[in-house]
Amino acid sequence: MDSLNKYKEVWQNQGIENPLDKNSLNKLIHKRSSSIVKWIFYVSLFEFGFVLLLNLIIPTDWEQYKTYGLYHFMIGVSVFGYALTLLFIFLFYKNYKNISVHESTKDLMQNILNTRKTVKYYILINLIFIAFALFYSFYVIFNSEEYESLMTNLGENGPILLWSIVVFAILFVVGIMFLFYSLLYGLLIKKLNKNYKELTEEV
Amino acid sequence: MNSELEINFIKELETNQNIIHKVCKAYTNNQDDHNDLFQEISIQLWKAYDKFRGESKFTTWMYRVALNTAISLYRKSKKRIPTDELFPNSKELTYEEYDDTKEKQLDSLYQAIHRLTDIEKALVLLYLEDKSYKDIALCLGISEVNARVKMNRTKVKLKELLNPI
Structure with a gap:
């Protein structure tokens, strides 16, 4: 006989030291949840807000863009940016709604990780998009008539140096943002990732 | 404003709360975390209760939600809602x-x-x-x-x- 069987009886017959009454239980279920899904949702909302804010901040002076010939490009950037955000809000909401605590543990974890993946793609696409828009804008500005004299005054290596600074600055900002998000989510789903790996490991 | 659904749920929860206590005791090391997880499991059960169709036994369903919460949704946090009010006698308990x-x-x-x-x-x-x-x-x-x-x-x-x- 399995030596663990004797523990079954002890386990099943264990009493509760201090059961809660109906009143306490009622109070309890109306407290705020601290579930990881809720935190992923909050962090994502913050990200949506942040990227929206960036989209609003970057294209400010339309007249200025006209002088540089960036007007149409910036219109395109804004439209694309908002369309992307709307698409991802829809995808994210759909994923979030799919998370249900009474499905199997594996499905639940898979759905949470999918939600996380959607947000990751959203951030990644946005960062690439912002980097591209900034890069292109600088390219057009540096090649405009107004900057022609400046570029000439900088001497032979001037433009290369200027571009190096611009590229470095863009990569630095994008890198920092990516690290920040990775760290934030990394901390949030560290336990989940570990458990998911263990559960889905084939034997 | 207690709906019939809520009254039924609280009744089931009261009767079967030992399941949640067992899960909490297995997954936490101290009374504060125990209470915290107990609260989170109860909230998750209540949130999912209207979708419980009775295709499995209530206790089996409870186990599933409780384990899912402990494994996937629960994060130990240093900042937690004070649970003294909800667990008035918890200080007297030890495992x-x-x-x-x-x-x-x-x-x-x-x-x-x-x-x-x-x-x-x-x-x-x-x-x-x-x-x-x-x-x-x-x-x-x-x-x-x-x-x-x-x-x-x-x-x-x-x-x-x-x-x-």
Whole structure:
């Protein structure tokens, strides 16, 4: 006989030291949840807000863009940016709604990780998009008539140096943002990732 | 403003709260975390209750939600809502307080369970509750064969923890 069987009886017959009454239980279920899904949702909302804010901040002076010939490009950037955000809000909401605590543990974890993946793609696409828009804008500005004299005054290596600074600055900002998000989510789903790996490991 | 659904739920929760206590005791190491997890499981159960269709036993469904919360949704946080008001007598409790003769056995069982991984804990809890392999596989979302193999390994580990050589 399995030596663990004797523990079954002890386990099943264990009493509760201090059961809660109906009143306490009622109070309890109306407290705020601290579930990881809720935190992923909050962090994502913050990200949506942040990227929206960036989209609003970057294209400010339309007249200025006209002088540089960036007007149409910036219109395109804004439209694309908002369309992307709307698409991802829809995808994210759909994923979030799919998370249900009474499905199997594996499905639940898979759905949470999918939600996380959607947000990751959203951030990644946005960062690439912002980097591209900034890069292109600088390219057009540096090649405009107004900057022609400046570029000439900088001497032979001037433009290369200027571009190096611009590229470095863009990569630095994008890198920092990516690290920040990775760290934030990394901390949030560290336990989940570990458990998911263990559960889905084939034997 | 208590709806009929809420009254029914609270009744079920009161009757079966020992399931949540067992899960909390297996997954946490102190009373504060225990209360915290208990609260989170109760909230998750209530949020999902209107979708409970009775296709499984209420207690099996409760186990599933409780384990899912402990394994996937719960994060220990340093900042937590004070639970004194909700668990007025919790300070008097310790895990060691059992006056029956099986006290030691249960105590060493919990001590061994605490040394298992989150997934292994789930397997052991379902085993101790005498759930079938079909139910265990369904609950965790893995194949029955996989559940059996994982369970056998976990049982070996548990036995070693209970009876160290």
